[in-house]
Amino acid sequence: MTYLTSEFRDRVSAVASRYIEPIAERTTLLTQVSSPTGDEAARAKLLSDILAEEAYESVAVDELSDVTARIAGADRSKTLLLAAHIDTVFPHSADATVKREGNRLHAPGVGDNTISVAAVTLVKRLFDELAIVPEVDILVTGNVGEEGLGDLRGMRAVVDAHPEIGGAIALEGHSLGSVTHVGVGSRRLEVTFNGPGGHSWGAFGRPSAIHAAANAVSRLDGMDLPTDPKTTLNVGIFEGGISVNTIAPQARLVIDMRSVEQASLETLVTRVDGVLAAAESSEIKVDVRIVGNRPAGRLPHDTGVAGVAAKALSLLGLEPIFHPSSTDANIPISRNIPSACIGLAGGGNVHREDEFIDLDPVPIGLTQLILVTLESARQLRAGTL
Known part of the structure; x- marks a missing residue:
């Protein structure tokens, strides 16, 4: 029997309507323990304590600070992953105090992704109130490394450690109504140009690392890139040099390449590698280091977890918005595990210290989450996901 019925929707909605304050309190508690990418241990400890208090099974923290725990299902041989990343883009120095104005919470990282x-x-508390046992185990994770150069390392580690995962739901705090079934892949390179240096007058004629880097960027900027599949390139950081009257001995670039198709991304990477190789000479050396490697992937929008999410949103009176993005769902999507990333609520100023999240959509977002989780678990057990 499907969980995507108006009767069950109303039953879940009645319970979820009482969860604005529990969500607000827990979001506030978690947000105020800062968790920058690469240093998530303090929030991981708090999260593991909370999950234990909520009677989740098998609470564990791995060496990366990924937190995992289980909700026992009727069929324990299969597992559905429910993931929410615990890292934020903000350093420990950012003021993580949560300020509440009515049903709006203000704080850096409050919506991306602490409310999730x-x-x-x-x-689990919602399941208990509904007197529901999911049809397969639900493995929940507060994973690290989703933001920036975290490179999805947390999600990779969790999926690698649990080969029994047969479906996955990634949860993001903003953008209720969105369904991501296409993972935008990326390759990020840190490129260092090294030259001989010297005085700008006395050693004039020696090659400059900055000039060599600038010529390479000019060639990269002149590339024709496909619009279908959408494929992009950006030099986001360019720095180097010592002084105005010194031939630059070093320059550094950070390059971001993206595509919705892995083959197109790999083609672009090959072309960029060629430009960087051509920039080398007897006096200019180019060192290339990969600092990010997120796989692209695509799953159908009308079947699997994405199809379940779309039907759940329609049942709640919302039009599903399908769009590609780079999220934790990239990992299972790239491995053809039925997966999608969905939104929970709404807010604004993402990745800014004045970020905010609105609590009014929370009952709908929670209802969606419960419907998608239970129906995906049912289909996973039945072999139809």
Whole structure:
């Protein structure tokens, strides 16, 4: 029997309507423990304590600070992953104090992605109130390394450690109504140009690392890139030199390449590698280091977890918005595991210290989450996901 019925929707909605305050309290608690990418241990400890208090099974923290725990299902041989990343883009120095104005919370990282982590901690309580046992095990994770140069290392580690995962839902705090079934892949390179240096007058004629880097950037900028599949290139950092009257001995670039198709991304990487190789000479050396490697992938929008999410949103009176993005779902999507990333609520100023999240959509977002989780688990057990 499907969980995507108006009767069950109303039953879940009645319970979820009481969760604005629990979500607000837990979001506030978690947000105020800062968790920059690469240094998530303090929030991981808090999250593991919360999950234990909520009676999740098998609470564990790995060496990366990924937190995992289980909700026992009727069929324990299969597992559905429910993921919410615990890292944020903000350093420990950012003021993480949560300020509340009515049903709006203000703080850096409050919506991306702390409210989702709070929601994951309350899923078991919602199941218990509904007197529902999911049809397969639900493995929940507060994973690290989703933002920036975190390179999805947390999600990779969790999926690698649990080969029994047969479906995955990634949860993001903003953009209720969105369904991501296409993972935007990326390759990020840190490129260092080294030259001989010297005085700008006395050693004039020696090659400059900055000039060599600038010529390479000019060639990269002149590339024709496909619009279908959408494929992009950006030099986001360019720095180097010592002084105005010194031939630059070093320059550094950070290059971001993206595509919705892995083959197109690999083609672009090959072309960029060629430009960088051509920049080398007897006096200019180019060192290339990969600092990010996110796989692209694509799953159908009308079947699997994405199809379940779309039907759940329609049942809630929302039009599903399908769009490609780079999220934790990239990892299972790239491995053809039925997966999608969905939104929980709405807010604004993402990746700014004045970020905010609105609590009014939380009951709908939680209802969606419960419907998608239970129906995906049902289909996974039945072999139809």
